[in-house]
Amino acid sequence: MAKNKLEYSPVQCTNRLSATEDALYVLGGRWTIRVMISILGGHTRFNEVQRAVKGISAKMLSSELKKLEVNHLVERTVFADQTPVIVEYLPTAYSQSLKDIITALAQWGEKHKTKITTNN
Template identity: 55%
Template structure:
């Protein structure tokens, strides 16, 4: 069986600094306890009203959800649609196409999290 290894460029100080800066920017925008949960819920459920979203993202308060939605809208991940022609006025939230660019990242994080949890379980049980 042949094993091939990709030869990587040596990591320079500049490249390392740029990578750290990029990761810091990403974590700033999507980090925290709720943002990815909200993005995932919107991607899975499509157009969704505030109260329905709050029920799906269990444990989040209305105030925190409102603030997180404003941040996500500011960063282009969420679009707020107001249906003012209806009475009462209906407000829905949807994920943007830009938000969907996170899908590979979310899948990778999910797989890594599952693997990590299994590794921790195995390690815990092996050490007993």
């Protein structure tokens, strides 16, 4: 019989579960990946991100941005010399490590949607 499934030893399974739980703790919220995609896509100001991420409230966006900042995925930059004060949220070098994950997730989502909508 061909092996079509991923097989992990018990230790590998425990390690994978733990690492996945850590990742989901940071990225698992309803809005987190969407906000990160927006920022990686060049939307840097609060209102730009809010317009790009349809349906997110200002309060939730503020919370998500703080969480991303704490996790070193975005950097908050304040330009106090401007009137009005400008605040930008820029992706960090570390956030670039998410690009492959986001790309893989998007590709899987496209394939899954096709599979479900074509009844294959």
